[in-house]
Every structure is written in C-alpha cells, then in structure tokens.
Amino acid sequence: MAKAYKKRVLGRGLSAILNEDDNNRFKQNINSNNINEIDVNDISLNPDQPRTNFNQNSLEQLASSINELGLIQPITVKENDGKYILISGERRLRAFKKLNLDSIPAYIRKANDQSSLEMALVENIQRRDLDAIEIAISYKRLIEELNLSHDEMSKKLGKDRSTITNYIRLLKLDPIIQSGIRDKFISMGHGRAIINIASHEKQLFIYEQILKNNLSVRQTEIKVRELDKPKSVTKNLEIDKSIKDQIQKTESKIKSKINLKKNKNKFILSFIFKSKRELIQILKKLND
8 A cells, every 4th residue: 555645747748748628637636636546456557558668677676665665656547347447657556566465546537548548658758768669659659649740749748859750760670670779789879870771681781780799879870871882883994996095195195194984884084183283284285
C-alpha cells in the first residue's frame, strides 16, 4: 500500500494534446485525490504502451524505493468491464508485482482509446528515457493515428521538428540495425549516419564495420561517404598516331604535359600548370 502521494503538475505535452475538457477533467481527478486501491491482478497492460524493454536493474531500484518510501505517484487506469486497463505507469506496476503486493494506488479515469494512446505515448516520451527506436515508434504513431504533420507534432510536444523527423527516419534502417540501437550496440548517431544509405545490404555492411572496428560516429560518416561516392571509371584513352602527334605538338607549344582521358562517355583533356601566370601563358599560346 502506498505511504505517500504527491500531486503532479500536468506536463506541457499532455496538456497540449488532450482537448480542453479532457485536460480540465484530468486536473480535477488529480486535485480531488480520486485515488483507489486496485488489485494488481485486475489490471491489463496497455496495448498502446511503446516501451517493450525494461531495464531490470532500474526496476529493482524502483521496487526498493517503493518498498521503503511508498508509491509517490499512483498509476493511471481506465475501467473496462469491471476490470482495468493501464494507461500509464507500467514500470510502477511491474515494481509492485516484484514486491508481491496485492494492490496498487491508481487514478481511475474514463478515457477513450485515443486518449489512452495519447497519454501513454506522451508520458513516456517526456518523462522516461525510451531508447531511440521506441521514441521513433511513439512519434510515428502519434503522427499517424492523430493525423498530425511534423510541424503540428512539434508544436504540441514542444520538440524541434528536426528532432522528430530524425527519430522517425531511424525506422527506415534495416531491422537488424534497429535492434542494434535498442540493444545499445551502436548509438543513434551511428544510425543517423547509416540512414543516408538507401540499400539495406550496404547499411548492414557499414553496421558490421562499426561493430568489427569499433568505429566512432565520425568514422562511420566517413565510411558512408566513401561507400556512396561514385566510382569514377577513368582510364587512359587509346589514341591513334595522328591524335598523338597533335598532342605532342601542342605540348611543345605550350611547354606543358597534356593528359587525355575518358570518363564514361566523356573525354577529358587536361594540362598541368604551377601558377596563375603560367596558366595565362598557356592559354595565350593556345589562342595564337
């Protein structure tokens, strides 16, 4: 059983996303201390919960804190046919179960499925550190299921548009690389570098290079640029004797070596000069 309760100020993101009526009702529920003890076995997990990985050490620490100090912030649930569905507070619920406690303090509110989704996603995005992929999934779901643009989402959550876009772009990575980010084999910075590669096969090649050589984000960016850099198919052009004679005459005239090469369907004629003055002299001789 909880030993302490603490009123909580509604976060900017949640306040912005909930409509005014829901916002006011939510505040009233909290301010009126409408808290009930609920049997933990009567609570089903929220299917809209974005977090799927829970750090066991963190849960142990939370359980220890609850055991010593009580639950500072009740969970939030909604009624469903005499039972309850968790809206927010899955870590707290898991901690209670670790302590083998039968009941948990909870705010009970009537919220439709959309409000449940909004509350679960916004609370996790703003109040707990999800891994980068979970954040990306949360942003994407909020945008898609609420039909919001990136700009509208930015205003509602108080996040830069570029931040939201960069997270969502991570979902274009190969699933193996997404798992690597979630398991902390590589950082979000590595993922952002790899995402510039369209081919999943090439993405995985770079991913393997990062793991094998312990590449930094900066080194990864260089590898990606090298991989994407178009390889110039440049080779010396086989020329007949007449052209060769003309080149030699021109070289003698301008006193500079001339190179003739072919790059794909183009021919490149180049010569070497050491200074601006020498270049001017060469150009004058070519124009004579």
